[in-house]
Amino acid sequence: MKIIVTSQGGSLESPVDPRFGRAAWFLIYDSETGQHQVIENTQSVDAPQGAGIKAAETVSRLGAEVVITGHCGPKAFHTLRAAGIRVVLAAEGTIASALDEFKAGRLKPSQSPDVEGHW
């Protein structure tokens, strides 16, 4: 299963980026192999509008089944759900600790967005 975590940097020790649409990086973690790779979210960071929608499209294309981030607005949430992706919110700390929290079941998928757009 591919889990994508929004990240402020390029490693497992980087802090989680609380923003989804305009997150600096996406860390793609494969729970079967334990391997990860990172990509910069340049396309959405520079978008004039619809950054969350575009980011949702990007993570869908990358094959994510779960997205772990800090906050998510209504349009991005709707797009992620339409792509069949579970959205885990309120993640904090490093990417590694957020993944551990999720695997331990302490971070659970949300049923609704937690912020307005453009928060």
Added chain:
Amino acid sequence: MIIAVASGKGGTGKTTIAVNMAFCLPPPVMLLDCDVEEPNCAIFLKPVIRKAESCSLPAPVIDQAACNACGECSRICQYNAIVVLKQSALAFPELCHGCGGCSKICPTGAITEGERVIGVIEFGASRIMEFVQGRLDVGQPLSPPLIRAVKRHIAPEGVTIIDCPPGTSCPVITAVRGSDFVVLVTEPTPFGLHDLKLAVETMRTLGLHFGVVINRADVGDANAAQYCHYEQIPVLLELRDDRRVAVAYSKGQLVVEAVPELRPAFERLCRKIPDLWHLREANVAVGENGAAEHRRAWPI
């Protein structure tokens, strides 16, 4: 002739200047309220609205059965109004600018153009003046298409006055573009001057002829007047702070009718604009006292 009334800062008196000028010009006069997010010329003009038509933009309608999720529509959309997920495309009409690119590029013909209503255009008359206003629906983020739709009704003859939105971004540029002259209304405060400078920069970039009205000119500081002098921008009118003007405004009355002594000032303002237009070639501008003053260059 098209005269746009604009400002950088909001609340400087654009609408007051626009409606009072409109009643001091020789007919036929037309007034277009292009401040479509908050059109309020009608409060002063009290027009009889005889016709209204809705203004809409094209927006994509997706036939999911025909979509093969190729992603072409998402790639062409500059506004992220359409994205492609695993098996389907998903549109966000409220982000769409209506360019039509997605429906043209779709290789399977899955996207057609529907209509999304963004506001209404209303036509009427106030005494002898023709009046058109745009009203953007609440929650719509995109006003330029409605402003353009209102401007399609500019009268071919006489003078058309355009009341513009505040600011210096797309709605203002859409409203002032194509004008023969722009009246920039400011106030003598640091805020007024800051935003006037932005407005002047905008008009110069657009290559439009303009002059300045300083409203409530005797309060605040002298920096706006000094700036205009230094930049060789004609000051068309300095309107003094007057409680009677504020009272008329608060009742939705025209200044030129509630305070008749001020009518000559507005008439003078109207006369200066064509004068400036004709004198342009000679690099001559007209000062506040009506006398022609030679300036080094036309302020463009």
